[in-house]
Amino acid sequence: MxxxxxxxxxxxxxxxxxxxxxxxxxxxxxxxxxxxxxxxxxxxxxxxxxxxxxxxxxxxxxxxxxGVSVPHLEPDTEGVVPEWAVAQSSMRRIWDETPEGAKAIAKLLNAIADLQHAREGEPPKST
Missing domain, CATH: 1.10.260 (434 Repressor (Amino-terminal Domain))
Structure with a gap:
């Protein structure tokens, strides 16, 4: 997304x-x-x-x-499932607002997803 x-x-x-x-x-x-x-x-x-x-x-x-800083914005959470808003908030807290930081978080989340799928007997889906 x-x-x-x-x-x-x-x-x-x-x-x-x-x-x-x-x-x-x-x-x-x-x-x-x-x-x-x-x-x-x-x-x-x-x-x-x-x-x-x-x-x-x-x-x-x-x-x-x-070299221009971008203001920090909070995503609009209206209509968002409360549990997903909590997850987004946690991700925002660990993100250092760099493209590299976003890639590292995505890599970590994909690894977690692969572990969950492996427990369920499914092949890994991450790239």
Missing amino acids: LICMKPTSKQLSDLQARIAEAKVQKGLSWAQIGRIANVHPSQVGRICSGRFKTFSHNVVQVCEAL
Whole structure:
């Protein structure tokens, strides 16, 4: 499941301004930022021009490339099963807000799932 966090209008406008300022200060082109962030230059242009409404993976990658911190957002839990909200909260507590940290958590959760499946006699499903 891809989670895109929706910021408040103030958080959005603040981040848009900080991205634009960082791009000018660093003197980087969209293509250069794209290579650093591993994001297509057209997406970098959209992001650097402030045309985004969520803190998607690409926005976070561009921010990281420019040295801009992304505000911490709490996911909307309305309509979420309470037990799943507890699990999400626990994952958020251990995540260091880096792509590497997210990959490490996913790897750990996949290993746990493989152990559960092995107990049930099923083959592992993780990649």
